[in-house]
Amino acid sequence: VHAEPILIVPAWIMKYYILDLSAHNSLVKYLTGQGFTVFMVSWKNPDPDDRDLGMDDYRTLGVMRALDAVEKITGGEHIHGVGYCLGGTLLSIAAAAMARDGDTRLKTLSMFAAQVDFTEAGELMLFINESQVAFLEDLMWEQGFLDTKQMAGAFQLLRSNDLIWSRMVHDYLMGDRAGLNDLMAWNADATRMPYKMHSQYLRQLFLNNDFAEGRYLVEGRPVTVSDIRVPVFAVGTERDHVAPWRSVYKFHILADTEVTFLLTNGGHNAGIVSEPGHPRRHYKLTTIAHDEPYMDPETWTAQTAEKPGSWWPEFSNWLKDRSGELVSPPIIGAAGSELKAICDAPGTY
Numbered sequence: 278v279h280a281e282p283i284l285i286v287p288a289w290i291m292k293y294y295i296l297d298l299s300a301h302n303s304l305v306k307y308l309t310g311q312g313f314t315v316f317m318v319s320w321k322n323p324d325p326d327d328r329d330l331g332m333d334d335y336r337t338l339g340v341m342r343a344l345d346a347v348e349k350i351t352g353g354e355h356i357h358g359v360g361y362c363l364g365g366t367l368l369s370i371a372a373a374a375m376a377r378d379g380d381t382r383l384k385t386l387s388m389f390a391a392q393v394d395f396t397e398a399g400e401l402m403l404f405i406n407e408s409q410v411a412f413l414e415d416l417m418w419e420q421g422f423l424d425t426k427q428m429a430g431a432f433q434l435l436r437s438n439d440l441i442w443s444r445m446v447h448d449y450l451m452g453d454r455a456g457l458n459d460l461m462a463w464n465a466d467a468t469r470m471p472y473k474m475h476s477q478y479l480r481q482l483f484l485n486n487d488f489a490e491g492r493y494l495v496e497g498r499p500v501t502v503s504d505i506r507v508p509v510f511a512v513g514t515e516r517d518h519v520a521p522w523r524s525v526y527k528f529h530i531l532a533d534t535e536v537t538f539l540l541t542n543g544g545h546n547a548g549i550v551s552e553p554g555h556p557r558r559h560y561k562l563t564t565i566a567h568d569e570p571y572m573d574p575e576t577w578t579a580q581t582a583e584k585p586g587s588w589w590p591e592f593s594n595w596l597k598d599r600s601g602e603l604v605s606p607p608i609i610g611a612a613g614s615e616l617k618a619i620c621d622a623p624g625t626y
Contacts, residue, residue, distance in 0.1 A: 280601030281355045281384050282314040285349050286340055288362035289320035295546060296361065298459040302552040311593045313357075313600075314607060316347050318364070320468075325421035328472040332367070332481070333495065335474060344382055349615055351607045355384035357596055361549065362520060363478070365391020370470040370488060373500035378442040385599050387510040387592070389549050390520040393502050393528055394489035395482050399521040405483045414476050423470040449551045454626070458571065460546060486547045489531060502531040506567075510595055512588065514548030526574045529565065537564040537595060540578065541588045555585040 281599075285305070287293040296304040297317065308315050318339055323330060347356055365388035372386050392398060413423065448454045455461075487493040491501045509532060513522030522540055523533030529536055541548050541560040551558050561581040565572070572580075610618025 278603045278604065278606045279310050279428045279597065280353055281357055282316060282347055282353065282607075283308060283357045283596070284313065284343055284349050285316065285317040285424065286358065286364035286368045287320070287345070287362040288364045289335070289468060290470065292322075292463060293318065293320045293364075295460075295463055295500055295550065298463060302555075304550070304552075307552065307589055307599050308593065308596075311595075312596070312603065313556050313596065314351060314609075315348075316343065316390050318343050322468045323471040324469070328421035330471040331473040332370075332477045335367055336371050336374075336495070346616055348382065350609055353601075354382065357385045357387065357600070358383045359387040359389070360391055361389040362391055363546070365389060366393060366482065366488075369502065369505070370493065370495065370500060372505050373488075373502055375612050376494040376504040376539045377495075377498070378507060383507050385508045385510065385596070386505060387512075387596075388525070388528070390514055390517055390525060390545050391511075392520050392524050393531060395486050396489070397521065397527070398483060399524060400518050403536040405479055407484065410476070410479045410484060410593075412473075413479070420460060421472055423472075423475050427490050440503070460550065461564055464546075468508055473602055489527075502528070503533045505532065506534045508599060509534055510534060510539070510592060511590075512539045512541065512549065514544055515540065515542045517548065519545040523574045526577070529571060532567070534567050535564065536567075537552065537562065538577075539588050539591065540581075551587050551589065553589055555587055559583050559585050561592070562588070562591055 280515060285296060287296060297306070300306060303444060305315050305317060320339070321327070337613060344356060348354075358368050358372060360366070369386065369391065372383055375381075376385060444455075453514065481487045485492070488500070489502065491499050493500055509528065511525055511528050513520070513525035515522060517525075526538060529538065539562045541551060543549075543551060561578065561583055563577070563581055563626055608614050
């Protein structure tokens with residue numbers, strides 16, 4: 278395997294295992310097949326007792342503790358960090374804090390449909406203003422969390438024609454109920470959001486845009502995207518209603534490092550779960566050095582050639598170019614190791 282492992286930080290809005298759904302479309306399986314050691318965070322679905330878990334708890338107990346575990350298991354000095362959606366936002370906050378504090382464990386940073394600037398966060402902003410956030414905070418204060426139905430309803434409304442009305446027409450008017458595939462099963466497996474974390478996320482990131490504007494505090498001091506100096510691989514999807522690709526593209530404006538930006542067809546989920554052999558897939562890709570002039574998204578998409586197929590091989594090759602030599606795989610969860618296996622994935626909770 279390559280000497281430098283991968284740590285995937287998925288979102289906890291919806292379930293974490295979207296990148297490991299089935300054998301044929303698992304990014305985890307694909308990357309292990311390409312010679313990488315892959316670790317992934319599995320997030321606990323919070324209950325009322327977790328109401329006071331905040332964004333910084335997710336950073337310390339999730340990202341930083343996982344980095345510590347990967348470092349212990351592999352014995353290596355560098356790790357490739359990969360974040361998806363909210364997991365990518367959290368990972369970029371952690372990366373900025375690590376850069377500020379001289380923690381050099383991240384070799385690269387990859388973000389899938391993840392935003393760091395929320396000024397153009399798409400149709401989700403229809404639900405997020407001061408009065409709506411205050412209403413949600415009151416709701417969450419009573420429950421300790423935002424319920425799964427309340428969370429899923431907002432996302433369904435963003436694509437109501439696809440996720441509500443067309444299904445109603447087919448299932449109930451035409452009596453033609455579609456079979457359940459893995460992505461649909463995952464989509465039905467919604468999660469809750471802790472009161473404190475969700476309030477901080479909506480206020481500090483969506484409403485105030487604190488991270489992009491240098492006001493987001495980690496351990497009492499602000500962090501900024503421009504401190505991140507490792508190579509970045511950012512993926513946007515053409516029909517993303519949650520993290521619009523032009524919003525993801527804004528990383529170019531804030532970054533002071535090499536940025537490889539890839540735009541693929543599909544939406545927030547299906548565009549990322551885009552395995553080799555998936556029909557009708559295409560993408561565009563460029564790498565911009567840290568000292569090259571900025572190119573706006575419209576010019577970029579007009580001037581960048583389209584390539585057919587899945588973007589996963591491009592990502593794997595990008596990682597290989599920035600990974601070490603091949604070494605023997607690390608001992609994971611074996612008897613005598615510091616971190617023992619508990620049970621088979623995805624766990625028991």
